[in-house]
Amino acid sequence: MSTNTSGTLFLIPSALASGSEQAVTTPQVVEVLRRVRCFFVENERSARRFISALKIGVDIGALELYEWHKRSDFQSLDAPLKKLLSGTDFGIISEAGLPAVADPGAQIVAWAHRHGVAVRPLTGASSIFLTLMASGLNGQSFCFHGYLPIEKEARSRKIREIEQAARQGNAQIFMETPYRNNALLDAILKQVEENLQLCIGVNLTAADEWVFTQSVKKWKQSPPDLHKKPAIFILGKPPA
Amino acid sequence: MSTNTSGTLFLIPSALASGSEQAVTTPQVVEVLRRVRCFFVENERSARRFISALKIGVDIGALELYEWHKRSDFQSLDAPLKKLLSGTDFGIISEAGLPAVADPGAQIVAWAHRHGVAVRPLTGASSIFLTLMASGLNGQSFCFHGYLPIEKEARSRKIREIEQAARQGNAQIFMETPYRNNALLDAILKQVEENLQLCIGVNLTAADEWVFTQSVKKWKQSPPDLHKKPAIFILGKPPA
Incomplete structure (x- = not known):
């Protein structure tokens, strides 16, 4: 599916929590990071910090990093995309977790497919999928909002829509900017039918991570403080 | 969220492709596998083969494996669940990829939450999420069917429903048993609007893996042979 002359575009998961870099990074990602020198990154500083924390002997100063986030102009990538097309391997690294999943990157990937550039996704940490695995809710059928x-x-209105879908039995996954988590949790607990199950996953991959699922009714009895803690929410029903 | 006396339930991703075990397994998973002796497994033989292929010095013969799949009777787990509750750590390993995501395991996880057992999901390979990352389609909003x-x-009927949802802009992910992949692809190519984008991800993490996205119209011109190859399908629109 790829032309013979272009480089490969690697999708490189970064770590979710500071201190977890070595524990959650696969040998395959380490091997690619030792080899690839050019990257599209959501944020230069955190990409450098991630690679640096792996302690795999990469000369951080020698890397070519091109910032790309949701406010970027795609034309700013003209030079590196030409370089990719003419044979240089590139990676994409977003700020936390999987590039292009709830994070920037999809436009670069779409460009790669249009130009016959091979795209290789690498295994890594995602707070969305870690929480889904650990939710005990419906992993056979789910939506991410x-x-x-x-x-x-x-x-x-959106919570009502999600609640209705959750009642059908499919797991409904969503998130919020960490400093608005308590407001979102409050809205859910006020609004959603008490018997639905709510899973909350907090600080995934960090030393103090937790994932717990119980009814909305039970959460109401002692709502956790989620202020400024990265969290994933899943509404659903327990498996039959 | 956990009682002090119960063990921890680890959700352990296995490899998707034979030969990829070491490349896609994180140091964290290796550490847990060196320590945990009791597992709920979808299939005994493939769980043993996975752990064995990692070559991390685990005595496979000394492991306690309890089979659990979608046709199992939950009461058959009575003894191991009691053991978990009274302090022994357990892992869940499904046949390929993440337990409880398009694979069995969710009922055991749900049981753990009801009994205050801590659940720890570990990072690993999932053909669903690898294909989504590499699709160039909408990773900000997606459904898995x-x-x-x-x-x-x-x-x-289901393809029509998925097509309609894909037109709204959300990525629609689905799959089929490998020996029916060609029939499914045929149905998609006959039925779905030509301008929609179709991503196909094949043999993820294997040496011959590929992920490619193009319009239904272009796939029609040279449909790939997917017979007996594990594949993920995503219908959607390219990012704006």
């Missing part, structure tokens, strides 16, 4: 709307009325 | 119906009319 990304970040919920900020505006209160729009958020409330 | 699992295996499509076998019966032709029901499958056709």
